[in-house]
Amino acid sequence: MKKQKSRMGGGKIMASLILLLGSLAYVMVFAVINGSLGFICSMGVTVFGAVGVAKALGEQIALSYGWIIGLAVGLGALRGGLRFIEQYCNHYIAFKLLAVLRDKIFTALRRLCPAKLESKQKGSIIAMLTSDIETLEVFYAHTVSPICIAITVSTAVFLFVGFVSSWWLSLVALAGFIAVGIVAPMISSSAMRDAGVKYRACFAAFNAYFLDSIKGIKDIVLNNAGDIRKKEVSERSEELLDHTHELKYKIANATAVTEFTVSLMTLIATGVAVALAVAGVISVGKAVIGVVAIFGSFGPVIAISALPGNLTQTFASGDRVLRLLKEKPVVEKVENGEKFSFENLEVKDMSFGYEKDAKVLEDICMRARRGEIVGIVGESGCGKSTLLKLLMRFWSKDSGEINYNGNEIEKVDSDNLLDNVTMVSQTTYLFDETIEENLRIAKENATDEELEKACRQASIHDFISEMPEGYKTRAGALGDNLSAGEKQRIGLARAFLRGSGLILLDEPTSNVDSINEGIILKSLAEQKKDKAIILVSHRESTMAIAERVYRIENGKIAEVR
Ligand SMILES: Nc1ncnc2c1ncn2[C@@H]1O[C@H](COP(=O)(O)OP(=O)(O)OP(=O)(O)O)[C@@H](O)[C@H]1O
Ligand SMILES: [Mg+2]
Structure with a gap:
């Protein structure tokens, strides 16, 4: 038996998975553009509200109140359209991908069979055809684009606040994005990863045991071993419940850390804006616009902060699928070989x-x-x-x-x-x-x-x-x-x-x-x-x-x- 090679690194898996997308990558880029613009539009609604307030406070703003209200409403409506296109693209990719991935795996299996299906890994192939593909669908539809959208929107907000309000506020926003999108998830992810891995291992073992018991129910009855099985099922189910509690607890903790960081950063942004306005570095109107823009901009980074728990599983699934696609068959098919008629x-x-x-x-x-x-x-x-x-x-x-x-x-x-x-x-x-x-x-x-x-x-x-x-x-x-x-x-x-x-x-x-x-x-x-x-x-x-x-x-x- 060949020794199981250790897993590829996360970055390499991600890159290889994205390469698998093929021409669907263009659709994904389109989805990311629409998603980012959609987010920016929705922020635009509150920002134009702030512009209105700034104008009322005496800020020199070339737009009339009519224009400001019109733009806010228009951006709101545009946000709807862009969101629709983004969701449409994401689901298009997701469903196409399920088909593409299944097709690739079946093609690989056809190459590898029948030896592969006789091997001890038969169970893992069935797992691959079902749960791994579903996990990867989540990766393509709900992981890659949130990350891209978070980067795009954060950059846009950084530049907008810098040019329109103050670069000091921009820096606060940037620190907030890094804290919420990178540091907070890194702190909570190691704790969550262990709990997640344990939970999934326990869940898989429970499923396998339960399914096995149902398949073998006749033999259980014939051997009058029902009570023992029942006891084992309930013990395993208790164990699973414990792991579920632990995982939920860790997730709740991580969410609390994220929410706390967001509140803290908005508070700091407000403090800095007030200080800048008081010191006369920027006008009150500009301070309001900057703070409101920052307030509404954490959505995309909060979305990535929820990812790390899934990513370990995604990488494990990706690794299994990629490994299968690359596996060399025990027997290579001979095409255009010698022909004979049996004698x-x-x-x-x-x-x-x-x-x-x-x-x-x-x-x-x-x-x-x-x-x-x-x-x-x-x-x-x-x-x-x-x-x-x-x-x-x-x-x-x-x-x-x-x-x-x-x-x-x-x-x-x-x-x-x-x-x-x-x-x-x-x-x-x-x-x-x-x-x-x-x-x-x-x-x-x-x-x-x-x-x-x-x-x-x-x-x-x-x-x-x-x-x-x-x-x-x-x-x-x-x-x-x-x-x-x-x-x-x-x-x-x-x-x-x-x-x-x-x-x-x-x-x-x-x-x-x-x-x-x-x-x-x-x-x-x-x-x-x-x-x-x-x-x-x-x-x-x-x-x-x-x-x-x-x-x-x-x-x-x-x-x-
Ligand atoms: N895919 C496999 N991988 C590893 N070992 C295998 C595999 N298939 C069979 N073996 C082993 O090879 C040996 C020969 O198996 P085989 O099935 O050829 O026996 P058999 O003579 O057909 O037996 P039976 O009369 O019970 O059908 C056995 O020890 C078996 O455990
Ligand atoms: Mg035999």
């Missing part, structure tokens, strides 16, 4: 291990050709399924050769390989679609006759026909009512439908009674005329139809019949 398979001295230094299979030699049924037996866990997956190139062998018609497997065109070799794995997944659609994933344009023929060969046609809607019955509607054997036979029917030259069957009849097994084996025997079939099974009765049988033991293979 024979030859495996020579092939070795493989999922982890370095722990070989599952060693020096495997085996062969199969058109017209043969080849059996593979061995104890549970000896590597039978692993061998079949290597023949499909779901994983890459470490050494030795796997040749199809003399072509080295690593050079064979990946799509061509999947057309030539079909595998029925130990468990068949049925989609929540009709039985017919479930079969058609093997061959999209199969005729009804072909479907029926494949189902007869897999000894499942009669069962399907007896259902109220036959082939149109939804598999999901049957829920767990399809037995393991029935699912297995639908899996077999899919394989027959594909019509590949080599079929790999992993325990195809383990859950099937002997009458149905007989039917399936008979159709396998009929099909072998123009195919090769490699059959993994524990059953002696199944192995009876094989021309040749290999046994895997302690990683080695031997021809036993």
Whole structure:
């Protein structure tokens, strides 16, 4: 297993996430411009109020009262329009991004599968597809633009107060913005981060435990372990509540610190303005305008002061998504590789291990050709399924050769390989679609006759026909009512439908009674005329139809019949 690399730095994650935006970045810039202008307009309403007051106090102001009121009202209305455009852009980005990110992750997964989905990180992939993407949506829609808006608005206020009122007041405003937007969040964030991390870890663990308990409820009831589970659930729920309290307490503290800083800074600004006016440095009117402008300008920095709690989580999500997008697949897809039409398979001295230094299979030699049924037996866990997956190139062998018609497997065109070799794995997944659609994933344009023929060969046609809607019955509607054997036979029917030259069957009849097994084996025997079939099974009765049988033991293979 590769060692988990430590997390990238916050700045680097943020930069990489912004690069992912692509052309949506322009929309974001447009949203930031509108958001900033909107904020400035809303401040304009109060500032023009102050201008009116300043004029009444005798300040020389070229605008008439009519103009002042008109401008204030006009800016108010404009603020509405700009806010609408900003919100529209932000939501446009957010929803587009959900689609773009999901698409990128699915593309990455397609590259990485199937090895990736077999790994132990399966759970984290599901988390990524759901919660990480949602978190990132919040990042794009509600983190980047508030930061940009805060910087733009603060700069605008700094310049406005400086030019119109006094640069001393401007400096007070600047100190306020830094205190509220940077210093206060930094002080409270370290305390909040710990509480946030603990809360989220506890929340995730609780969810996982609860979900696991629901999935396994049948086994809980069968083992009469309900009371123990219930006790554990309520203990975990208490623990979660404690963490929630702690986090809320810290958030409330942080909010109080922010509010206090804002009040303090406005108080200082008022004091400085009064002192400047008294000293005759600026007129009373200018002092009023400056103070009112500062009063209304803390909104954007308050918005960023609320961010740090989310940012740790955002960076963790961003890190996971970026890492997945960059991950190299265990097996690279071969495009425009060599093509073949299956005649024979030859495996020579092939070795493989999922982890370095722990070989599952060693020096495997085996062969199969058109017209043969080849059996593979061995104890549970000896590597039978692993061998079949290597023949499909779901994983890459470490050494030795796997040749199809003399072509080295690593050079064979990946799509061509999947057309030539079909595998029925130990468990068949049925989609929540009709039985017919479930079969058609093997061959999209199969005729009804072909479907029926494949189902007869897999000894499942009669069962399907007896259902109220036959082939149109939804598999999901049957829920767990399809037995393991029935699912297995639908899996077999899919394989027959594909019509590949080599079929790999992993325990195809383990859950099937002997009458149905007989039917399936008979159709396998009929099909072998123009195919090769490699059959993994524990059953002696199944192995009876094989021309040749290999046994895997302690990683080695031997021809036993
Ligand atoms: N994705 C994986 N990552 C790491 N180890 C794995 C993985 N898949 C299987 N193994 C291990 O490799 C060994 C061989 O597994 P495999 O599934 O091939 O056995 P099997 O012969 O098919 O067993 P069974 O008869 O029970 O199906 C086992 O020890 C198993 O735990
Ligand atoms: Mg197996």
